[in-house]
Amino acid sequence: MLKSMTGYGSASLQQGEKTYTIEVKSVNHRYCDVNVKVPPRYAFLENEIKKLIKERFSRGRFDIYLNIDELAENSKRISFDRGLVARYLKELRELGADLGLDPQIDFLSLVKLPEVIKVEQGPEDQEEMIKSVQKALELSLHQLEEMRQKEGTSLHQEILSILSRIQETVVRIAERARVTPVEYKKILRERIQDLLEGTLEVDETRLAQEIVIFAERIDVTEELARLGSHIAQFHKLMESREPVGKKLDFLIQEMNREVNTIGSKANDALISQEVIEIKADLERMREQVQNIE
Template sequence: MIKSMTGYGMGEFSNEHFKFKVEIKAVNHRYSDISVKLPRHINYLEEIIKKNIKGRISRGKVDVYINLEYINESAVDVKIDTPLAKSYKEALSNLLIELNMDENIRLNNILSIPDVVRTERKELDQDMVWEVLSKALNLALDNIMIMKETEGKALRMDMLNKIDNIEGFVQKIEDRAPVVVLDYKAKLKERIKNLLEDNVPIDEDRLSNEVAFFADKSSIDEEIVRLYSHIKQFRSILDEDDSVGRKVDFLIQEFNREINTIGSKANDIVISKYVVDLKSELEKIREQIQNIE
């Protein structure tokens, strides 16, 4: 199934301790490039997150944003440095005496001093963290895959329409090819007749040899056969379940090679026009391929 490289998916999951929100954004890219942004104290999960994403998304630039919200206050320890607080209180009291000031020292004066109150995050149960995060991650992946597959269906239909157009132009070139040789023979015969005197006969054997040489030199039968084969392969690849982006990208290069050969060998203005039409349709397909996984 064709999948677009662009998409967005979001997933949330929580337990009694914390809640994870995962957002995944993907855009087209030649290779697989995954970037994960998550809280620093769970950085150890980055590689397993990437591994899970690679199992679902084979190509494209993927940005993953992970937010962790603590639900249970017991996940954080609050610690007060009592000796430090006493030292500050004593120092402030002495300062008031030295300055001969009649003021009271309040608790908030002490608590606002750096390092008197510290918050420390309790050590997390790594298995529990991954259990919750993986569920949020899979929900986000499910959602982004829905979007990628929906857009992929539209891309597939568009490319099939364009490959139908290409097949039509190839058929026109195939029909035109024999006429090119007949036109060449008629024009050559007329040219020779104009050059010779009226009473000098045309050497039909030499004329036939010259026409045969031209027909062999300008033959595009092999290129047409290969183009039909490429068209059949293209349609078959679009029906595959695996990632097809690189396959069709390579096949388009083969299309282009055969079309260029036809353009250089045909030596006919009508076929040259069809070659231009073929290249135009091929370029449209190439642009679409840049968006499929």
């Protein structure tokens, strides 16, 4: 079944002292383009996320947002720069002596001085974090896959409907192509008779030669056969479980090429009108295929 390239999924997962929240959005793209936004201190997770996406999908633009919340207060380490405190105290006492003042220095005032207190993030277990992100990402991608499959089913039905119309139009073109030489023979005979004004008989041999030349020039049998083959192949690809978006797009180009040739060779107003209808349907189908993985 077909899969759309448009989807969305999000999930939150609590692992130990952290909560991982991942949001994934995907839209159509010619290749697999992955854009990951993570907090700067967790930049090491970016490549892991990109790797997982590219292993799982062949096409689409993916925007992934990762947020990590710390749940425990002990995830941060607090320390004091004792050497700096000693230098502050020494300088304050010397300043007091120079000014003839007795500095009243209390502890809280001292620790409020710049850079005395240091708050540092505790060490990270990168391996465990990668495993946690993989789990959260898997939950998000499950939602995204469901949406892509649901929209893919809708696209499948729409494309089948368009293909059915194209096949019906091809049948009408084939039927019309069979009678066109006969009609041309009749019209040509009438024109010759009008020109001769009944003074001479129509040369049946020459007339037959002209009809054969005309029939060969407007013959679209091969084009119709190739077009039918492309349609059959299109149906087969649509049932594949593999990503087929690029192949379907290529087949539409090939069908367009055959239809253009039919239009240029047919030399018939009715066939030309049918060709216009097919080209319009192929354009509608191409727009749908652009969103298939």
